[in-house]
Amino acid sequence: MKVQEIVQIIERVAPRSYAFYPDDNNGLLVGDFTSEISKVLIALDLTEDVLEEAISLGCEMIITHHPFIFKGLKNVRMDNVHGRLLTKAIRAEINIYACHTNLDVSKIGVNEALRKKLELDNGLNIKILQPTIDEKYYKLAIYVPQGDVEKVLDSITKAGAGHVGNYSHCTFQTKGTGTFTPLDGANPYIGNVSEMQYVDEVKLESIVPEKIINRVVSAMKKAHPYEEVAYDVLPLVNESESIGLGQILVLERSMTSEGLAKHIIDRLGCEAVKVFGTAENIKKIAICGGSGSSVIHLAKYNGCQALITGDVDYHKGQMAVDLGLTVIDAGHYYTEVPVLEELKRYLDGEIKGTETFVTNINTCPYKIVSKQL
Ligand SMILES: [Zn+2]
Incomplete structure (x- = not known):
């Protein structure tokens, strides 16, 4: 399949018009729409290790969630990581494609993948936490x-x-x-x-x-x-489909904040989570993969007892505690990484003659070191 065909298949469910950052940089960042692709590597981030993995697997295309080129480049030089990786990718004839906030809100996106991975609800009664588009x-x-x-x-x-x-x-x-x-x-x-x-x-x-x-x-x-x-x-004047950030779910059984935290660690495979606040009877929750501090108020005002997200800092966490909302920060990486398998599943069902791989590299930029170690 050609790059263009793969891009069209992705953008059928995650069109670039879904992006909700005005300066987001989705689409083909490096390469040629007419290149033939036999193998694709899917990752959250493009790092040196991910690029090496793509080269060793013989992939001609890397799909990442976070755009490797985000702001304007001033130079492409071997003494900085951006220049080095871009040069290496171009020399190896690897196409680089990014789907960022358009994938966040997609039906096969970050939040849907997180919901499925958590296995906390029965898949019914899902609501969008922050609608960003009303589809006509x-x-x-x-x-x-x-x-x-x-x-x-x-x-x-x-x-x-x-x-x-x-x-x-x-x-x-x-x-x-x-x-x-x-x-x-x-x-x-x-x-x-x-x-x-x-x-x-x-x-x-x-x-x-x-x-x-x-x-x-x-x-x-x-x-x-x-x-x-x-x-x-x-x-048509049919009821439009709401698309947006985060989901509101009803749990199959009520949980304590500690029980929910342990369940998240188990399901997402992270080393630890941060828990802001305590609750005994959590039944309705909001989830928002990646950075979700901005939806703390929305989760509270939608009647949720807890929010599962990443990148919650001290003051935002304190604000949640004051609101009486339990916030569980499982990390940006661990709340987003389930989307890679979801994207692979989708592509495998739609593309023919092209193999897909999810990266084996954990691109989370930090590790938790605890006292017991
Ligand atoms: Zn992210």
């Missing part, structure tokens, strides 16, 4: 000759149409008769100039998110056999 939808109706329905359906679903919840390829088809008369200058797929045609056609209807409607229509036109394609794009 269109209905796309295409009139297709009967023999070409499969080809057109395949093209629009590959471009992202027809996704409803956990279902893909959602369409409705009605058989009917299309009519047309090719005029002078036409090059008709069926029939001849000046002869009225009656053709067995199918009206193929599907749902398309607003942000990808242009992509889907152009993919449809490429696959459709007619010179002039008949199609309708209709705005």
Whole structure:
């Protein structure tokens, strides 16, 4: 598969328009959209060890969550880590792609992966903690000759149409008769100039998110056999799907703050967690992978008894205690790393002929050293 095809598959569920930092730097950072990719390495961060791992595995592409190039580069030199890694990656013809805050809020993103890894809820009654986008939808109706329905359906679903919840390829088809008369200058797929045609056609209807409607229509036109394609794009007023940061979950059984902390250590494989506050009867929680200090108030005002996140400093932790909210800081790395397996699972189901690997390198920049050691 080409880089471009892999990027399209990722951005079908994590479009760059989902990014909620205005200066986020998602997309292909190094490389060539036309490169053929046989192996992909997935990591949170690009480090020297991760790059070496990619080279030794023979990967031509690295997908990271944190963008390796974030702010403007002033130089590319071997005496600094950015220059050295970029030079090495370019020499090894490795493509580097980043999906950061667009992956945070995606359906296969950081918070969904964290929720699944924690195994605290039954997957029902999940709410978005901080909605960042209200997705609008269109209905796309295409009139297709009967023999070409499969080809057109395949093209629009590959471009992202027809996704409803956990279902893909959602369409409705009605058989009917299309009519047309090719005029002078036409090059008709069926029939001849000046002869009225009656053709067995199918009206193929599907749902398309607003942000990808242009992509889907152009993919449809490429696959459709007619010179002039008949199609309708209709705005829908269906309830929009909320997309955003963090999730609110209801636990299957109530837990104490200490019990919840031990469960998190066990499930996420971290050495320790920081626990701010104590609680005896935690039933409703918020989760926010990565840095989640900013959602402490939101978690409290949504009636949560606890928040699981990372990067909580002294004063923010103190504020949570004052609010009566238990905050468990399991670390930025450990609350985000489950997304790597989730992304691999998604890609393995969508791409053919390209192998994917999750890095074996722990890129957490610190270690906990405790008194007992
Ligand atoms: Zn992060």
